[in-house]
Amino acid sequence: MSFFDLKDTLKPLTALKQFGKKPHTIEFPKKTLEAADRYRGVHYNELDDCIGCGNCSTICQNAAIDMIKVDGIEGKDGDSGLRPRVDNGRCCWCALCVDVCPTGSLSLTKDYIYVSDDADSFLWTPGVDNPEGKNNLSFTSDKDVSLNDWKRIPMPELEGLSRVKSFAEVVLGYNEEMAREEAARCISCGLCTEVCPDHMHIPEYINAIASGNDKDALRIIYDNNPLPEMCGKVCTRRCEDVCAIATRGESVAIRWLKRYATETAQTADLVHEIVNPEIKPPNGLKVGIVGAGPSGLTAAYYLALLGYDITIYEANAKAGGMIMYGIPKYRLPLESIDKQVQYIEKIGVKIKYNTKVGKDISFDKIYKENDAVFMGVGFPDAWTLGIDGEDAKGSMQAVNYLHEINAGEKVEIGDKVAVIGGGNVAIDAARVSARMGADVTILYRRRVEDMPADWEEIEGAEDEGINFVPQAIPIKVHADDNNQITGIEYLLAEMVADDKGGRPKPVAIEGSNTIMPVTALMGAIGQQGDYTFLEDYSEKVKEERGRFVVNEMQQTTDPKVFAGGDAVNRTADAISAIADGFRACKGIDQMLMKK
Amino acid sequence: MREKATTLYLGPQHPGITGNMMIRLKVEGDTIVGAQTEVGYLHRAFEKLQEKRNWLQSFTLMCRYCVPETDPMEESYARAVEEIEGREVPIRAKYIRVMVLELARLASFMLWYGGQNGSLGLYTMGQWSVGDRNYILDLFEELTGGRVYHMYIWPGGVRRDLPKGFEQKVLKTMDYLEKRLGDYDDLMFDNAIFKKRTQGVGLVDKATAIEHGVVGAVLRGCGIKSDIRIDDPYEVYDKLDFEVPTAEGGDIWARALVRRQEARQSIRIIRQVIADMPGGSVYNKVPNPQKWILPKGDAYVRTESVRGEIGLYLVSDGGNMPRRVHLRGAAYVHAVSLLEDVLVGENVADVSAIMNSLGTCPPEIER
Numbered sequence: 027m028s029f030f031d032l033k034d035t036l037k038p039l040t041a042l043k044q045f046g047k048k049p050h051t052i053e054f055p056k057k058t059l060e061a062a063d064r065y066r067g068v069h070y071n072e073l074d075d076c077i078g079c080g081n082c083s084t085i086c087q088n089a090a091i092d093m094i095k096v097d098g099i100e101g102k103d104g105d106s107g108l109r110p111r112v113d114n115g116r117c118c119w120c121a122l123c124v125d126v127c128p129t130g131s132l133s134l135t136k137d138y139i140y141v142s143d144d145a146d147s148f149l150w151t152p153g154v155d156n157p158e159g160k161n162n163l164s165f166t167s168d169k170d171v172s173l174n175d176w177k178r179i180p181m182p183e184l185e186g187l188s189r190v191k192s193f194a195e196v197v198l199g200y201n202e203e204m205a206r207e208e209a210a211r212c213i214s215c216g217l218c219t220e221v222c223p224d225h226m227h228i229p230e231y232i233n234a235i236a237s238g239n240d241k242d243a244l245r246i247i248y249d250n251n252p253l254p255e256m257c258g259k260v261c262t263r264r265c266e267d268v269c270a271i272a273t274r275g276e277s278v279a280i281r282w283l284k285r286y287a288t289e290t291a292q293t294a295d296l297v298h299e300i301v302n303p304e305i306k307p308p309n310g311l312k313v314g315i316v317g318a319g320p321s322g323l324t325a326a327y328y329l330a331l332l333g334y335d336i337t338i339y340e341a342n343a344k345a346g347g348m349i350m351y352g353i354p355k356y357r358l359p360l361e362s363i364d365k366q367v368q369y370i371e372k373i374g375v376k377i378k379y380n381t382k383v384g385k386d387i388s389f390d391k392i393y394k395e396n397d398a399v400f401m402g403v404g405f406p407d408a409w410t411l412g413i414d415g416e417d418a419k420g421s422m423q424a425v426n427y428l429h430e431i432n433a434g435e436k437v438e439i440g441d442k443v444a445v446i447g448g449g450n451v452a453i454d455a456a457r458v459s460a461r462m463g464a465d466v467t468i469l470y471r472r473r474v475e476d477m478p479a480d481w482e483e484i485e486g487a488e489d490e491g492i493n494f495v496p497q498a499i500p501i502k503v504h505a506d507d508n509n510q511i512t513g514i515e516y517l518l519a520e521m522v523a524d525d526k527g528g529r530p531k532p533v534a535i536e537g538s539n540t541i542m543p544v545t546a547l548m549g550a551i552g553q554q555g556d557y558t559f560l561e562d563y564s565e566k567v568k569e570e571r572g573r574f575v576v577n578e579m580q581q582t583t584d585p586k587v588f589a590g591g592d593a594v595n596r597t598a599d600a601i602s603a604i605a606d607g608f609r610a611c612k613g614i615d616q617m618l619m620k621k
Numbered sequence: 622m623r624e625k626a627t628t629l630y631l632g633p634q635h636p637g638i639t640g641n642m643m644i645r646l647k648v649e650g651d652t653i654v655g656a657q658t659e660v661g662y663l664h665r666a667f668e669k670l671q672e673k674r675n676w677l678q679s680f681t682l683m684c685r686y687c688v689p690e691t692d693p694m695e696e697s698y699a700r701a702v703e704e705i706e707g708r709e710v711p712i713r714a715k716y717i718r719v720m721v722l723e724l725a726r727l728a729s730f731m732l733w734y735g736g737q738n739g740s741l742g743l744y745t746m747g748q749w750s751v752g753d754r755n756y757i758l759d760l761f762e763e764l765t766g767g768r769v770y771h772m773y774i775w776p777g778g779v780r781r782d783l784p785k786g787f788e789q790k791v792l793k794t795m796d797y798l799e800k801r802l803g804d805y806d807d808l809m810f811d812n813a814i815f816k817k818r819t820q821g822v823g824l825v826d827k828a829t830a831i832e833h834g835v836v837g838a839v840l841r842g843c844g845i846k847s848d849i850r851i852d853d854p855y856e857v858y859d860k861l862d863f864e865v866p867t868a869e870g871g872d873i874w875a876r877a878l879v880r881r882q883e884a885r886q887s888i889r890i891i892r893q894v895i896a897d898m899p900g901g902s903v904y905n906k907v908p909n910p911q912k913w914i915l916p917k918g919d920a921y922v923r924t925e926s927v928r929g930e931i932g933l934y935l936v937s938d939g940g941n942m943p944r945r946v947h948l949r950g951a952a953y954v955h956a957v958s959l960l961e962d963v964l965v966g967e968n969v970a971d972v973s974a975i976m977n978s979l980g981t982c983p984p985e986i987e988r
Contacts, residue, residue, distance in 0.1 A: 033811065034811055034813035035813050037811035038808050038809075038811065038812045038814075040804075040807045040808070041804070041808050044749075044804075049752075050753075050755060061762070062759075063784065064764070064765065064766040066766040066767055085678065085910060087678035118770070119767060119770070122677065134766070164766065165766045168781070171780065171904055173677065173909060174909060175908060175909050210914075211909055212909070212912065213909060213911055214911060237912075
């Protein structure tokens with residue numbers, strides 16, 4: 027190249043042709059750059075949709091999000107009451123928080139300009155500090171690309187119409203691969219723990235299952251529940267109702283995962299080997315327990331671990347109470363109950379079977395021989411329907427029917443059964459009757475969707491060919507000359523909205539009388555307690571509207587007597603009973619250790 | 622008369638240095654007789670931080686290794702994770718990834734145009750190319766929601782599908798940029814000053830290049846044809862038709878010629894990718910990040926970044942976080958060891974130009 031190259035000297039001057047062209051830049055602040063539709067600006071949170079699960083906070087790799095209490099938002103079931111606060115000085119706008127938000131309440135907006143010399147002012151509670159962000163959403167949660175797993179691993183079951191031929195367990199349980207996959211859906215928010223009556227350590231044991239530590243999972247489960255296999259099979263699982271994933275998908279199968287973890291230990295010996303609890307040396311104090319139901323067994327187990335001498339008095343030949351005699355074997359097999367009870371006996375709990383308090387032994391004796399007494403006596407007596415002809419032969423109570431079947435007795439029901447009620451007992455009685463070969467119909471005064479029974483049980487009943495007649499109010503039992511039942515007469519009802527905002531009420535339609543021919547009728551509209559065994563103590567141990575009065579430690583009005591289970595709480599489910607037993611154990615221990 | 626040698630500290634804060642690093646120069650007059658690179662001003666320990674982030678959280682750190690190189694880093698990480706896990710990536714996602722990678726390459730060239738010329742005093746070029754780069758960043762903003770840090774290519778695919786009408790916008794921008802590359806040629810490559818300042822300056826001969834393990838445009842500027850996109854194709858590069866330009870000489874000029882051609886090849890690739898873009902999903906969903914466990918194993922993936930081959934070594938011990946992340950970047954070789962050799966005999970005024978030409982990126986050196 028020569029020193030002076032004309033072309034290379036002149037060519038760059040062509041740049042001058044750019045003179046007068048429109049610049050790339052815009053005149054800020056006269057004009058601002060409109061952000062793109064997906065722009066990742068500051069956060070906005072739809073406060074009413076948010077449930078405070080904290081998944082945004084967990085995923086944030088900058089630790090820019092913390093969960094705080096916000097004025098005007100109260101915690102409730104399925105809502106921690108907390109809301110995310112973002113440190114905009116730490117945030118890197120990766121928007122992973124948006125992509126893991128189960129409710130889809132969290133978004134990023136097009137707003138991106140904020141200037142201040144006050145570092146604290148960069149802490150924003152999205153939705154509270156920038157309500158106007160709602161109109162400027164850009165990077166929003168998309169269910170299809172969300173990082174949550176919305177779909178539950180389906181539970182293998184026996185096929186609907188073939189399973190009614192036997193009492194074989196319908197639910198087959200997850201295998202290892204299914205359990206790991208299902209456990210991996212959990213986001214460990216802990217909303218379930220809050221709502222569980224027993225506050226089981228759900229995220230912790232699910233985490234253990236997800237990472238392949240089934241033994242750890244079992245140990246964590248036994249922290250506060252000595253009947254976990256039962257819960258794993260039949261728990262009413264309020265935890266799943268509040269699962270964060272359930273806001274837009276199917277809840278994590280918490281119950282089935284517990285079931286999986288407990289079934290990995292197949293015998294009581296194995297459970298003992300794995301859980302290997304620390305049992306304190308005997309402290310010389312005795313506690314008597316009335317009833318070997320879930321609450322009694324729970325109190326017994328944890329008190330025994332603390333070194334107490336425990337004796338349970340059980341009226342029946344087997345322990346378990348309602349879980350033994352109320353729940354059909356296709357849901358909870360006998361071997362499963364035996365295994366759990368055997369383990370409880372193994373750690374030193376003594377159970378006196380066929381010993382009805384008030385008949386075989388007096389309450390007074392138990393009261394005087396022990397340092398404390400726990401009553402888990404349940405609700406053994408069914409409510410009657412209160413209609414004409416109910417005393418006909420073939421008209422019975424579902425609870426009694428289930429009890430007799432579970433005790434191995436034979437009950438004549440014929441081939442056409444009607445069950446009155448919409449709870450789990452009604453469904454159980456119906457499905458058991460179907461297994462006895464009967465054609466079964468459930469009459470319920472409200473709609474099917476109003477039934478308090480577990481939706482999976484309702485579906486199971488439908489699969490097994492059980493008929494449902496909703497909005498039906500029974501009015502009379504028809505019988506022949508021998509007082510043998512022939513039919514049930516009912517009125518159809520229409521649902522009328524409640525002025526006070528309660529759930530709609532069924533109101534009978536005049537003249538809609540229908541008679542359904544039946545060979546057996548089962549009432550399943552609720553149960554009540556029988557406290558005659560208390561005899562003289564009924565004055566000291568107060569009850570109110572059929573339930574014992576207890577304090578927060580399950581202590582009755584007699585300081586030495588504690589109570590739990592259906593005879594105390596209104597939820598009337600096993601997990602509440604277990605929670606009562608666990609609390610009572612602490613209460614009894616506190617009371618006796620103070621002395 | 623031979624002047625007495627003196628020590629000159631260039632950096633760590635200096636407009637000609639593309640980040641924070643320092644060079645301890647021994648100069649006689651304005652001729653460099655010795656150079657020692659000093660790094661340590663930008664260490665953020667990303668590799669270590671990733672060992673305490675789960676597999677998904679980790680992905681958001683990748684783009685921060687090197688500002689003009691965000692997407693090749695993200696892509697390397699995603700591909701390494703996919704290799705360890707055996708995760709399939711939808712074909713549409715692969716095409717989108719290539720489009721993003723090439724857009725990133727173009728955007729990075731635009732920055733280089735500005736930096737290379739700025740270091741020689743031709744500031745007009747920087748005004749133009751950085752302005753034009755913004756049109757690419759606009760596309761990124763529309764596609765990913767971010768202009769510079771995209772956090773878009775993640776394990777399993779890409780984060781969101783193309784917005785409606787995006788392909789047409791890309792093609793329009795490509796037409797515009799192609800025209801502009803002609804303007805750049807007039808201003809820069811047909812420029813006597815640029816030629817005089819770059820020809821024979823910052824020489825790297827073939828033997829030195831091989832000895833130092835030099836990569837990218839620096840290697841191709843020595844006449845050695847090497848490009849991971851061809852040699853060890855990833856994503857869908859094996860389905861695309863493009864050339865690997867080389868130049869002889871090993872000086873700044875030769876490297877500039879290579880980059881000039883590469884920018885045009887990127888436009889060519891982007892047009893092909895858009896023409897061939899298949900339908901389908903863009904994301905093979907990973908599990909819940911909290912519980913996402915990768916099997917035990919490791920992966921070493923090679924990527925042709927804008928500055929040349931980078932290698933990412935990822936180790937999983939079977940947990941939910943990386944056991945080890947290690948990045949072998951281009952700048953580490955070019956701007957720590959090679960630079961010390963290349964600078965000897967050069968003029969102080971050319972140091973910035975040489976550093977730009979070697980693709981120096983201190984954040985990537987230190988990670």
